Amino acid sequence: MIDHARDLASVRDATERLLTAVTKMDNASVAEPSRLPGWTRGHVLAHLARNADALVNVLQGRPMYASAQARDADIERDAPRPLDVQLADLRETAAGFQETGAAPADWSRTVALRNGVTDSASRVPFRRWVEVDLHHVDLGIGYELEDLPAEFVEREIDFLTERFGGHEAVPSTSLTSEDGRIWTTGGGAEVDPVTVEGPAAELLGWLSGRRDGSGLTVKGGALPALPPL
Incomplete structure (x- = not known):
């Protein structure tokens, strides 16, 4: 709540x-x-x-x-x-x-x-x-993104993954932070799921368009291109 x-x-x-x-x-x-x-x-x-x-x-x-x-x-x-x-x-x-x-x-x-x-x-x-x-x-x-409060980072990732959830241009994607927190987003394209792993700050940077995702590990395909916010 x-x-x-x-x-x-x-x-x-x-x-x-x-x-x-x-x-x-x-x-x-x-x-x-x-x-x-x-x-x-x-x-x-x-x-x-x-x-x-x-x-x-x-x-x-x-x-x-x-x-x-x-x-x-x-x-x-x-x-x-x-x-x-x-x-x-x-x-x-x-x-x-x-x-x-x-x-x-x-x-x-x-x-x-x-x-x-x-x-x-x-x-x-x-x-x-x-x-x-x-x-x-x-x-x-x-x-920097690494200086943001942990609660803020987690909640903003929650918000952005929900925003891109089901977006037809974003393949099904699973995100995992270094502390083991998992989010899912996308799902519009019928392809094998992509797994993206990395520090929470890097995940937020990619989702918010502030980083290119080079600090993330991607499995199962290329890093999805996200639509503008």
């Missing part, structure tokens, strides 16, 4: 890790490329701030973004801002998300996200945790 209050605390911890790291940057490093194609670190920071606002909208029953175009335009507008402005925005929007999350609410209700996706309100704090911690990695400032 999802514990939204515990996840809100984890979001707060992840945000503090992010802010502590970003505080050590300077204006020049904010303008440098991130690990996400076409985005500077400023784009990543702007996205994180606007995503906090967007998830407040979700929890309060409003559209997540006015439109896809407005979302992209806001990120482009905010990306070039100096470090102090980025930090102030991150702090303010993170506090707004925590305040909204602390308000009395029916956490079992269904909420609307982007592109017709719906989910339980109780999962929204974990979705924010994903944004904060994975994009912290995307900044390329010393925080």
Whole structure:
């Protein structure tokens, strides 16, 4: 069972890790490329701030973004801002998300996200945790997939393997981490199952499109190509 209050605390911890790291940057490093194609670190920071606002909208029953175009335009507008402005925005929007999350609410209700996706309100704090911690990695400032909390890694692998489960373009695939945890995904293509083994951080990196899978051992065929998230 999802514990939204515990996840809100984890979001707060992840945000503090992010802010502590970003505080050590300077204006020049904010303008440098991130690990996400076409985005500077400023784009990543702007996205994180606007995503906090967007998830407040979700929890309060409003559209997540006015439109896809407005979302992209806001990120482009905010990306070039100096470090102090980025930090102030991150702090303010993170506090707004925590305040909204602390308000009395029916956490079992269904909420609307982007592109017709719906989910339980109780999962929204974990979705924010994903944004904060994975994009912290995307900044390329010393925080790596191996530094992510073990609980986070396991739960995000749970989520991504479920997302690709039954996908017609992904062959049946079994994933095994070094500690013996097993997941299954794919299953759309009628071929012999593929087995993928390796450290949990490498599995997450491959599933999330952040690593090419070269750190994994593949048996029974080639490493499946995953559709974009």
